[in-house]
Amino acid sequence: MSSRSVYNSWGISDLVGQLREIRHLALENRGRLDPPRLPSRKVLAQILEKVSAVLFPNRLGFPELSNESIDYYVGTTLDDLIRQLGTQIELELAFTKSLNHNSQDNGLSAADILQQFAAQLPTIRRLLDTDLQAAYEGDPAARSSDEVLVCYPGIVAITHHRIAHLLYGLGLPLIARMIAEIAHSATGIDIHPGAQIGDHFFIDHGTGVVIGETAIIGNRVRIYQAVTLGAKRFLKDESGHLLKGNLRHPIVEDDVVIYAGATILGRITIGKGSTIGGNVWLTHSVGPGSHIHQAQVRQEFFDAGGGI
Amino acid sequence: MSSRSVYNSWGISDLVGQLREIRHLALENRGRLDPPRLPSRKVLAQILEKVSAVLFPNRLGFPELSNESIDYYVGTTLDDLIRQLGTQIELELAFTKSLNHNSQDNGLSAADILQQFAAQLPTIRRLLDTDLQAAYEGDPAARSSDEVLVCYPGIVAITHHRIAHLLYGLGLPLIARMIAEIAHSATGIDIHPGAQIGDHFFIDHGTGVVIGETAIIGNRVRIYQAVTLGAKRFLKDESGHLLKGNLRHPIVEDDVVIYAGATILGRITIGKGSTIGGNVWLTHSVGPGSHIHQAQVRQEFFDAGGGI
Amino acid sequence: MSSRSVYNSWGISDLVGQLREIRHLALENRGRLDPPRLPSRKVLAQILEKVSAVLFPNRLGFPELSNESIDYYVGTTLDDLIRQLGTQIELELAFTKSLNHNSQDNGLSAADILQQFAAQLPTIRRLLDTDLQAAYEGDPAARSSDEVLVCYPGIVAITHHRIAHLLYGLGLPLIARMIAEIAHSATGIDIHPGAQIGDHFFIDHGTGVVIGETAIIGNRVRIYQAVTLGAKRFLKDESGHLLKGNLRHPIVEDDVVIYAGATILGRITIGKGSTIGGNVWLTHSVGPGSHIHQAQVRQEFFDAGGGI
Amino acid sequence: MSSRSVYNSWGISDLVGQLREIRHLALENRGRLDPPRLPSRKVLAQILEKVSAVLFPNRLGFPELSNESIDYYVGTTLDDLIRQLGTQIELELAFTKSLNHNSQDNGLSAADILQQFAAQLPTIRRLLDTDLQAAYEGDPAARSSDEVLVCYPGIVAITHHRIAHLLYGLGLPLIARMIAEIAHSATGIDIHPGAQIGDHFFIDHGTGVVIGETAIIGNRVRIYQAVTLGAKRFLKDESGHLLKGNLRHPIVEDDVVIYAGATILGRITIGKGSTIGGNVWLTHSVGPGSHIHQAQVRQEFFDAGGGI
Amino acid sequence: MSSRSVYNSWGISDLVGQLREIRHLALENRGRLDPPRLPSRKVLAQILEKVSAVLFPNRLGFPELSNESIDYYVGTTLDDLIRQLGTQIELELAFTKSLNHNSQDNGLSAADILQQFAAQLPTIRRLLDTDLQAAYEGDPAARSSDEVLVCYPGIVAITHHRIAHLLYGLGLPLIARMIAEIAHSATGIDIHPGAQIGDHFFIDHGTGVVIGETAIIGNRVRIYQAVTLGAKRFLKDESGHLLKGNLRHPIVEDDVVIYAGATILGRITIGKGSTIGGNVWLTHSVGPGSHIHQAQVRQEFFDAGGGI
Amino acid sequence: MSSRSVYNSWGISDLVGQLREIRHLALENRGRLDPPRLPSRKVLAQILEKVSAVLFPNRLGFPELSNESIDYYVGTTLDDLIRQLGTQIELELAFTKSLNHNSQDNGLSAADILQQFAAQLPTIRRLLDTDLQAAYEGDPAARSSDEVLVCYPGIVAITHHRIAHLLYGLGLPLIARMIAEIAHSATGIDIHPGAQIGDHFFIDHGTGVVIGETAIIGNRVRIYQAVTLGAKRFLKDESGHLLKGNLRHPIVEDDVVIYAGATILGRITIGKGSTIGGNVWLTHSVGPGSHIHQAQVRQEFFDAGGGI
Secondary structure, three states: OHHHHHOOOOOHHHHHHHHHHHHHHHHHHOOOOOOOOOOOHHHHHHHHHHHHHHHOHHHHHOOOOOOOOHHHHHHHHHHHHHHHHHHHHHHHHHHHHHHOOHHHOOOOOHHHHHHHHHHHHHHHHHHHHHHHHHHHHHOOOOOOHHHHHHHOHHHHHHHHHHHHHHHHHOOOHHHHHHHHHHHHHHHOOEEOOOOEEOOOOEEOOOOOOEEOOOOEEOOOOEEOOOOEEEOOOOOEOOOOOEOOOOOOOOEEOOOOEEOOOOEEEOOOEEOOOOEEOOOOEEOOOEOOOOEEEEOOOOEEOOOOOOOO | OHHHHHOOOOOHHHHHHHHHHHHHHHHHHOOOOOOOOOOOHHHHHHHHHHHHHHHOHHHHHOOOOOOOOHHHHHHHHHHHHHHHHHHHHHHHHHHHHHHOOHHHOOOOOHHHHHHHHHHHHHHHHHHHHHHHHHHHHHOOOOOOHHHHHHHOHHHHHHHHHHHHHHHHHOOOHHHHHHHHHHHHHHHOOEEOOOOEEOOOOEEOOOOOOEEOOOOEEOOOOEEOOOOEEEOOOOOEOOOOOEOOOOOOOOEEOOOOEEOOOOEEEOOOEEOOOOEEOOOOEEOOOEOOOOEEEEOOOOEEOOOOOOOO | OHHHHHOOOOOHHHHHHHHHHHHHHHHHHOOOOOOOOOOOHHHHHHHHHHHHHHHOHHHHHOOOOOOOOHHHHHHHHHHHHHHHHHHHHHHHHHHHHHHOOHHHOOOOOHHHHHHHHHHHHHHHHHHHHHHHHHHHHHOOOOOOHHHHHHHOHHHHHHHHHHHHHHHHHOOOHHHHHHHHHHHHHHHOOEEOOOOEEOOOOEEOOOOOOEEOOOOEEOOOOEEOOOOEEEOOOOOEOOOOOEOOOOOOOOEEOOOOEEOOOOEEEOOOEEOOOOEEOOOOEEOOOEOOOOEEEEOOOOEEOOOOOOOO | OHHHHHOOOOOHHHHHHHHHHHHHHHHHHOOOOOOOOOOOHHHHHHHHHHHHHHHOHHHHHOOOOOOOOHHHHHHHHHHHHHHHHHHHHHHHHHHHHHHOOHHHOOOOOHHHHHHHHHHHHHHHHHHHHHHHHHHHHHOOOOOOHHHHHHHOHHHHHHHHHHHHHHHHHOOOHHHHHHHHHHHHHHHOOEEOOOOEEOOOOEEOOOOOOEEOOOOEEOOOOEEOOOOEEEOOOOOEOOOOOEOOOOOOOOEEOOOOEEOOOOEEEOOOEEOOOOEEOOOOEEOOOEOOOOEEEEOOOOEEOOOOOOOO | OHHHHHOOOOOHHHHHHHHHHHHHHHHHHOOOOOOOOOOOHHHHHHHHHHHHHHHOHHHHHOOOOOOOOHHHHHHHHHHHHHHHHHHHHHHHHHHHHHHOOHHHOOOOOHHHHHHHHHHHHHHHHHHHHHHHHHHHHHOOOOOOHHHHHHHOHHHHHHHHHHHHHHHHHOOOHHHHHHHHHHHHHHHOOEEOOOOEEOOOOEEOOOOOOEEOOOOEEOOOOEEOOOOEEEOOOOOEOOOOOEOOOOOOOOEEOOOOEEOOOOEEEOOOEEOOOOEEOOOOEEOOOEOOOOEEEEOOOOEEOOOOOOOO | OHHHHHOOOOOHHHHHHHHHHHHHHHHHHOOOOOOOOOOOHHHHHHHHHHHHHHHOHHHHHOOOOOOOOHHHHHHHHHHHHHHHHHHHHHHHHHHHHHHOOHHHOOOOOHHHHHHHHHHHHHHHHHHHHHHHHHHHHHOOOOOOHHHHHHHOHHHHHHHHHHHHHHHHHOOOHHHHHHHHHHHHHHHOOEEOOOOEEOOOOEEOOOOOOEEOOOOEEOOOOEEOOOOEEEOOOOOEOOOOOEOOOOOOOOEEOOOOEEOOOOEEEOOOEEOOOOEEOOOOEEOOOEOOOOEEEEOOOOEEOOOOOOOO
16 A cells, blocks of 8 residues: 555656657757657567568478468468558658658659569578578588578578668668668677678678678678678768768678678778688778788787786 | 376476575575565566657657647556556665665665656656767768667667666666666667766667776767777775776767777776777877877788688 | 558469479478478577576566475476477477488487486586676676676576587587577677586676687686687688588687687687787687787877878 | 378368358359458457446556556547547448448548547446446445446446447447447347446346347336347338338336346336336336236145156 | 565465375376376367358458458468367367277277368358358348358357367367357357257347257257257166266257247257247147247236335 | 548547546545555456366366476466465455445455465365266266366356355455356356355356355255346345345255256245256245146147247
């Protein structure tokens, strides 16, 4: 009884009023009459699980499926995710319109986008099969591509990326970014949905990888944890605002390997077949077949004690 | 039937008995009669979701809210989270008492703490609005502060931190730390709840960022992934035990930018308006307006093959 | 009504057919008649929660337990998790058999494995108590081992690892890896289940830590965020395929401390009691008591402006 | 493995095809192109729970509400149920239109109906307070109106009925009937939503009560289990079809008591203040103040054995 | 804290021990070594929901289905329910075997039963369409067969019965009875799964209807609430035990109507086209076209007051 | 978008205000300052499921239990339900106190009640075993007592009753009544928790059975559907209020059978071994061994047509 009274008088309506005033002020500052309605991260996470189930119905969907029933499962899961995704797309299209950024509008309706999204799912599955193959062949610890599929965070990241990149290209940068962040949260791998990535792509371990918006990655590229493909600097316009959309991230050609901790910055090109060593800091292009590593071993030995 | 018998005789009561003995021994070693009861991470995660919904009811709460209904939603969500938080606070206060660390007790009752926590929520919302503004202006890829709010892990981290820091200051270091770890798990950004952080704070990408307990960060500071604001070394007392609570982390003044991978250690000061370059290792103070970057490019080029 | 018709004609059966063809082709390429059935990550996550509850029933299980009821809770939770784990083990054993990798088969039945797994749980609890002790003593911010247990990601990681390593040794590398990845996703700490780790192990912060399959870590070792214990290079056989299973990761002897960002590669030995400084890159063995740090401070100071 | 094959070949696609043919044939027989979309019983059950919570927030909603928070709870629950009900109303209006029963259309939009529904909720609460009062005073076993509210099936039935009758009057006979059946299933009391019922209404025990569509019940009426207020016979038109909508059920005036098992059939009137005894079969009107009971005791006594 | 201690010492292990002794004694009394494992009512309820969804996918399954997606939904729901039902069937077959009632065994395997069950689903749908038609035509309050499908408890009862009767005929009397009781609980209509019921069957209101195991009901029969088709008496064998399985319930021929409360007992025949009036008590056969009603009106009138 | 605006302006705060006024008025009328807090039906339903699981752990709890694990399951389920029940008991005790009905207070604390409740659970199990035996022997359709346990609504009703009666005797009439109504809703059988019922009790079919508060039923009694053991009339005091608590329901001695639809009213005694026929109306005592049935067959035969 006494603990109940504790909560009876802490001034809830004052607090509600203060929060309302802040919200109104914030809307006013942004020149909006109404708060925007945004896609839901939780719903997108559900959709992503269903896309995985559609692409790999036995291994990531429902293992009890028989040969007779599998297509029914795929079809009904597809139907379900398309319906959910349709609602999210409509939210983003309405939000985009409310921003008055006309240049963003590519004229596609929600139905058009859904149609094109669905039509690309087989292509995504084919690409992911090449990614699985690359991981299996690239990691001495992997015993089968099945193990790669259900264990490797790099596969989670590239699956989300391939879907996010498709939606990004269809005019849904917000949903695409939310999907990328779902993968980032689960894996520590941060790939901007704008990045273009070829087939047979493999990220091992992955924590701390960052791949920027305008990066272009060729086929059969392998990347290790904590690699950054970033921008060297941000350009500003005359009034001091950041220039958006310029090409500022690296181009990585086919068959490149980049070892853990390497930092590659700016619109430079890493030539076909190159190898970039661990912890390398690289800000200019290198030709095909280059092997870059740190210039010197950076440690000394002390036999005696002493703090670090 | 046969698979059932498999599980019938694996010695469950022996195992239960062994585990009981270990528990009793562990309690004895710690001089406790009863095991402690601790706040629940799951409940705290629910509370955090509700705080987010209260602060941003349309965008992080329930998008269907009308102008007419929004205050009801805010009020009932507040009421709910305050009640849940009250129970968690009582658990921590009882736990603290059982530790006999009298110095921790600031004399605030659970009801006092709740009252002060609730009263600060508008301030937290105002600070978060400045953080959103900073992210929008600091990232060329951001199209709106709404996108920042629902996508950026740095916003997740600073939202949790501002709440955790408030509770830390109210005498709840355990709950505060648990909240910080919820954000750490979701974002890879590890901010100790003791750290003091000013307005317009922005962490981009974020994976691997570590900010220590006694760090002080000014206004308009921007930090990239894998930055460490750490302690240089841990001091020990005469008997070899770690000294707890001394000031051992950096002070970062207003308008500083720290690029990815920089490691800044010890109670040093980064002067107002400085820029710290990527991967820099810094263990002493730098004055206002300093621009620090790596002394030399650390790579060589090889045209020929060869292992890395 | 109109929005309904939008979704009525996007060609679901064509799409289902295309996906079926890709699946059949993929199976054919792998020489399989049927898709494999694999253990479930969601079920394993549930099992892990129950193992935590069995090992620490009050603190990680159900805080309301009385002295009278706790053994009942432990017993019934054990019974439940053993049953769930049994099903997952059978899935992996059948999967392994389908791979025709005979060398993987150690002849243990699911029931044998369960029996041995259960019998080792007390040992795991005892080891985890030493890990809690190490964290409490090693972190100036920790006030009690309870706080460590419910807050520290390093404890999550080592708990999962000790369970995963046990199952790995019992012939379940797939389940073991899935458990390791559950911890990796939650903490950013990536420990291969094959790694051998002694008692009193402590990882602080942890994001970005990678510990490889054949690493051996002694007792009382402390590791900070972003440390890599990796392979220097991968060996290939005459036909260009990776050699699997060779010893390629470091041995870290007792009482070693490795600070944040250090990269230690290859089958080298870090001698007992050594300290490896932050960001050090180390590819050869060092003797007992070594103190390794970066050869030079790598920054310069500029008073004038200029981009980084 | 073997049990899996059992389910692999039972002809799912044949069966799906047969069911499809039956569905198409059924639609054809009914002259429909598309199957109708109908309101959802599960959603209506949720809405009813919320209406109960709005009307009695402490006792049927959430007992932890404080004086300060209760209005927020009521407001947000109202907002929620109105939104859910809006969707259900739109489903029924579209369904009604598809039936081409123009006479059913009262021209009210979903928004109109919602507005009128909401406006009547205070009246419904006031009526239910009279029903609670009647039950408390009419049952020697009742200790408080609170006990009546949370225990008595008659209260469940009349609560559902008052809501269903309101919606019935607003042109939603299908939703109204579904709500009536939710109560029927929970209580065994079957009240058609068309029935008009005055204040202070009390049904005790209730199982088997049936009250027909055109029944009119005055104020302060009390009814026991297994009472029927039914139609005597159904009229047919010249072509042999049932005439729908004619007045065919009893009128029960104020202050009438009807004991268990009484059957009252046809458009007759039970005069004000009458008492109808248990198991009575009544098919013609009785004047005010009548006391009707069975003409004779219908049993004999046998001392000797013998089957019944 | 104090409330916690309340629950610490109420003697849980004594109580567990007493309950164990009772269980062991009960098993001993029944000559069993192990307790039986039985089908699960909760799982059967889920299966029934799925059967309804398969039979009426738009109206009782998922209203959002498009023409394109409906077959996928039907197929995957079928696959799911067949799998769940298979497990329940195996439980009953094992239970039956443990009873040593050999006569119950019809030699059908679980797979056989599933096959035959699935094959009969189209027939059940066709029968239910006739039941819907009968209800629509027989109730002046019904506006469409859709309304009947989603509202009428008689349809719930006959749907469950047709499924239960099919399983009863396939040698699963326990599952059949559990299904019948699920409907009984929801509707108050108690139909033994052994009863044979023709097409166009309609029960109105239904509460209190009881139809016995060996009853046979023709086509186009209509029954109202509280009708009993029961046994007149139970026969015993020489040792005083009940004789099981003899034909002891009525035969109701085609086109019969039985009004509310009629009690019809024993292996008698109600001739084709007969009408049985409300509350009639009938224990011998009547010929075709009979119209039976109560011999006299059973009430008197009193103008004066007086208790009943 | 347009549908959204529909819900934006329906006057939620007016409505909230009106409902608040009604609530305040209702409290005032009842002389209360605060609304009462009542036990929760949903929680009680969960508790009842757990009691069933404790009493019959394999058959109503969890069928996968092994001999080794069953006691752990029983113990932990007991612990859980006792804790939940404790909270509900405290709610009723506080509610009773707020009613100022001092006579209700038997001086037992919540802890006392829990202790006594737990101690009686073995007795309840023993009684239920006799009820199962009676059903199995009394119904020709029953094949085993297991079938009776999982199918028969009479068993659901008597299980709830035995628990409710125990709590009723311990001073918890409100919780007892709520439990009785849970069973009433599920089975159509309405037994007041005050009724005293002996062993080997069997209700067949059950819908419509009503057993009053002061009824006393001996051992080995069998009752069929729609039987009423009711009060003949309610006594009023001089001011016209109902007298509460007087003995007004029948006494049914050992070995009595009462067939369907019989109505037995008033504080009369049905002598040992009597049989009461179907639909009999009985308001005075009958001696031991009586066989009562309806005096005459109440129907006539008509060959010709004519409405009923």
